[in-house]
Amino acid sequence: MKAKELTHESLFAEVAGGDTGAGITKDIFVGHLAKLPAALDREEIAFSEARREAIFAHLDKDGDAKLSFGEFKDLFLQRFKVTKEITVTDGFDVAKSKSLCKVADGELIETLHGSQTDE
Numbered sequence: 001m002k003a004k005e006l007t008h009e010s011l012f013a014e015v016a017g018g019d020t021g022a023g024i025t026k027d028i029f030v031g032h033l034a035k036l037p038a039a040l041d042r043e044e045i046a047f048s049e050a051r052r053e054a055i056f057a058h059l060d061k062d063g064d065a066k067l068s069f070g071e072f073k074d075l076f077l078q079r080f081k082v083t084k085e086i087t088v089t090d091g092f093d094v095a096k097s098k099s100l101c102k103v104a105d106g107e108l109i110e111t112l113h114g115s116q117t118d119e
Helices: 008-015 026-040 049-059 069-076
Strands: 078-081 086-089 099-103 108-111
Touching: 008 026, 008 069, 026 049, 049 069
Parallel strands: none
Antiparallel strands: 078 108, 086 099
């Protein structure tokens, strides 16, 4: 997603063909997944038809045969297990941020944005 600077919203609209209100049907989603290996030049994401359908079924939590934006966004959800107590802040620069809460060792956290490192 970073190469094209896509947001989750714009990617959802692209896959949905611009009609975001109707969601993404199984045929559209499976077809999009089939095109990804060539579009991204990444052979390792070439899934069988059955696997693409299973991915859709896994994402379609409510079983209505289409993906809502919320269901689609879950595709990008990352889970982390905390290995050392950390403080969650309202910004990346700790010196300029306000503490929101502490997360204890062993707790699980979820994010749509992944981890960041201070370079």
